[in-house]
Amino acid sequence: MSLLTITHLKVHFPTQDGMVKAIDTIDLEIANSERLGLIGETGCGKTVLGMSIIRLLQPSTKIEGEIWYKGKDLLKLSEGEMRKIRGKEIAMILQNPTTSLNPVLKVGDQIAEAIQLHQGLDKRAAREKAVEMLESVKIPSPDKRANEYPHEFSGGMKERAMIAMGLACNPSLIIADEPTKGLDVTIKMQIVKLLKEVSRRKSMLFITHDLGVATQICDNIAVMYAGELVEYAKTEDVFKNPLHPYTQGFLNSLPNMGLKPIRGMSPSLIDLPSGCRFHPRCDHASAKCTIEHPPMVEIEKGHSVRCFLYT
Amino acid sequence: MIEVENLKKYFSTGILRKRHIKAVNGVSFQIERGETLGLVGESGCGKTTIGRSLLRLIEPTAGKIIFDGIDLLHLKKKELRRLRPRMQMIFQDPDASLNPRMKIGDSIAEPLKLQGGLNKVEIKEKVSELIETVGLNPEHVNRYPYQLSGGQNQRVVLARVLAVNPDFIIADEPTSSLDVSVQAQILNLMNHLKREFDLTLLFISHDLEVVRHMSDRIAVMYRGKIVEIGSVNEIFEDAKHPYTNTLISPASSLEDQLIFEDMKDAWDSGCVFYPRCPFNTVICSKKEPEMVEIGKGHWVLCDRVT
Numbered sequence: 001m002s003l004l005t006i007t008h009l010k011v012h013f014p015t016q017d018g019m020v021k022a023i024d025t026i027d028l029e030i031a032n033s034e035r036l037g038l039i040g041e042t043g044c045g046k047t048v049l050g051m052s053i054i055r056l057l058q059p060s061t062k063i064e065g066e067i068w069y070k071g072k073d074l075l076k077l078s079e080g081e082m083r084k085i086r087g088k089e090i091a092m093i094l095q096n097p098t099t100s101l102n103p104v105l106k107v108g109d110q111i112a113e114a115i116q117l118h119q120g121l122d123k124r125a126a127r128e129k130a131v132e133m134l135e136s137v138k139i140p141s142p143d144k145r146a147n148e149y150p151h152e153f154s155g156g157m158k159e160r161a162m163i164a165m166g167l168a169c170n171p172s173l174i175i176a177d178e179p180t181k182g183l184d185v186t187i188k189m190q191i192v193k194l195l196k197e198v199s200r201r202k203s204m205l206f207i208t209h210d211l212g213v214a215t216q217i218c219d220n221i222a223v224m225y226a227g228e229l230v231e232y233a234k235t236e237d238v239f240k241n242p243l244h245p246y247t248q249g250f251l252n253s254l255p256n257m258g259l260k261p262i263r264g265m266s267p268s269l270i271d272l273p274s275g276c277r278f279h280p281r282c283d284h285a286s287a288k289c290t291i292e293h294p295p296m297v298e299i300e301k302g303h304s305v306r307c308f309l310y311t
Numbered sequence: 312m313i314e315v316e317n318l319k320k321y322f323s324t325g326i327l328r329k330r331h332i333k334a335v336n337g338v339s340f341q342i343e344r345g346e347t348l349g350l351v352g353e354s355g356c357g358k359t360t361i362g363r364s365l366l367r368l369i370e371p372t373a374g375k376i377i378f379d380g381i382d383l384l385h386l387k388k389k390e391l392r393r394l395r396p397r398m399q400m401i402f403q404d405p406d407a408s409l410n411p412r413m414k415i416g417d418s419i420a421e422p423l424k425l426q427g428g429l430n431k432v433e434i435k436e437k438v439s440e441l442i443e444t445v446g447l448n449p450e451h452v453n454r455y456p457y458q459l460s461g462g463q464n465q466r467v468v469l470a471r472v473l474a475v476n477p478d479f480i481i482a483d484e485p486t487s488s489l490d491v492s493v494q495a496q497i498l499n500l501m502n503h504l505k506r507e508f509d510l511t512l513l514f515i516s517h518d519l520e521v522v523r524h525m526s527d528r529i530a531v532m533y534r535g536k537i538v539e540i541g542s543v544n545e546i547f548e549d550a551k552h553p554y555t556n557t558l559i560s561p562a563s564s565l566e567d568q569l570i571f572e573d574m575k576d577a578w579d580s581g582c583v584f585y586p587r588c589p590f591n592t593v594i595c596s597k598k599e600p601e602m603v604e605i606g607k608g609h610w611v612l613c614d615r616v617t
Contacts, residue, residue, distance in 0.1 A: 041490040041491070041492065041493075042461075042490050155354070184354055184517060185353070185517070185518075185519070185558060186353065186558070209491065250491065250492060253491050254491055254495075254520075255494075255495075255520035255521045255523070255524050256520045259495045259498055259499065260495060261492055261496040261499060262492040262495075265460055265462070
């Protein structure tokens with residue numbers, strides 16, 4: 001059973017230079033207790049996808065399509081109804097904990113705020129719950145730490161606090177946006193382990209550009225390029241049998257895979273290439289690729305790719 | 312080419328209760344001509360401080376830095392200035408290292424103008440030559456940094472650095488803000504330029520895989536000390552220090568990192584790594600270990616291996 005179904009989602013931002021097509025077009029499903037990794041490079045639209053699910057984009061944004069969650073189309077809900085879902089049903093763990101935490105509020109109070117709002121607990125009980133949450137993300141002496149400010153926490157601990165905040169209301173879906181960005185390797189692995197633990201029996205959309213981290217956590221991986229998905233497969237299949245030339249290029253450019261770069265640059269989202277969006281950088285591009293936009297096709301069960309090489 | 316001996320840099324903090332932070336605490340290493348030394352370690356271990364001290368962008372507290380036979384720490388400002396073109400640094404964030412109000416071409420021309428000796432036409436020629444060397448297009452000359460991507464800006468920084476014909480370049484996390492596919496482009500370009508211009512490189516990074524790809528030898532740093540130094544093979548196949556092993560296979564990582572962070576300031580004696588070390592003994596907490604050479608050029612800071 002799918003928990004979240006996104007159909008024909010388009011998200012466009014009007015700017016001075018033209019329409020930025022951050023997402024054009026995405027169809028995606030997340031099943032109950034599925035952990036889905038969303039992989040892509042800077043500016044491909046992955047954060048925007050997360051933001052559109054919990055509707056945190058600015059009002060001028062043009063959004064089309066449907067996002068179904070437990071029988072409701074999130075895009076059609078009123079702001080009041082959405083507020084009941086945001087944080088409680090669907091939680092987002094934002095990237096960059098240093099700027100996402102309020103520097104003038106105690107960490108414990110920040111976590112308690114959401115608990116008070118969504119669970120109707122009084123201040124005291126909410127605080128106790130906050131300490132409990134800090135303990136669940138393995139922060140030592142949580143009682144004392146809850147009374148400290150974000151600047152007294154190290155980077156890894158702040159990330160833990162962010163996770164505690166996201167989990168405080170026991171959401172069914174967690175959207176984690178680059179939770180390991182900027183962390184040292186050893187700490188990164190601890191956060192990965194923690195996320196794996198806390199996301200058990202929950203659904204998670206794990207947004208990252210770090211494939212290594214995604215493999216440790218996710219069941220399936222969706223690869224995004226220039227505002228659309230180009231490949232979707234089980235995590236192991238993405239590694240063993242990457243089909244899309246972009247996925248292959250992405251893997252080959254990793255330092256431990258030989259550091260072979262993909263030529264060229266990601267296209268501007270204002271002026272997308274005609275046909276296949278990857279064709280200017282693709283070694284297999286044919287005349288057809290420059291004109292026609294390839295559809296997403298399921299090659300084998302659970303493995304889809306957007307490329308004419310396979311159709 | 313570069314010889315560093317017992318380099319120390321302490322920062323003092325606090326207004327009422329002065330404390331010293333030992334960012335770099337007695338570090339020694341050498342870099343041969345034409346070699347790349349990789350310097351790895353977690354954030355805050357002192358990597359960047361070493362890089363900056365080498366160029367005297369910050370003044371080291373103690374120690375000795377010999378560059379091509381010249382003792383850098385005893386040079387006067389003026390003499391140092393004359394030497395600077397031979398030693399260049401590439402910083403982490405390319406967007407922040409370029410003047411946002413200067414066109415790319417002017418940014419690259421600036422060091423040439425400062426150096427003197429070239430007229431306008433020659434400078435222009437040299438700039439277009441450099442632009443081509445780093446794989447940019449001629450039309451980029453008239454653009455501003457915000458019009459270019461992070462990867463392109465890092466190419467501009469490279470062109471600027473190469474303009475003064477340096478012998479020695481310190482690259483401080485040059486690709487940490489770039490995407491993997493762009494990172495691969497920049498790293499390959501750096502390797503290519505290194506061969507073409509016969510450069511000596513100190514490559515600072517927290518990413519062990521990247522360092523592996525770029526370096527001849529690797530130095531691993533932890534809390535202001537080099538805990539192990541050796542060839543790429545020695546570090547990856549035959550690492551002796553427990554910390555190096557943690558970096559290489561972080562999956563087997565230490566759970567006690569957080570507890571360690573909680574007691575960060577609690578100890579000041581013994582081995583830097585002992586609170587996190589799986590093999591620590593009572594002696595480790597008291598006696599500071601000494602750097603020992605266990606193979607030719609392979610040094611380890613751990614009493615357990617001897």
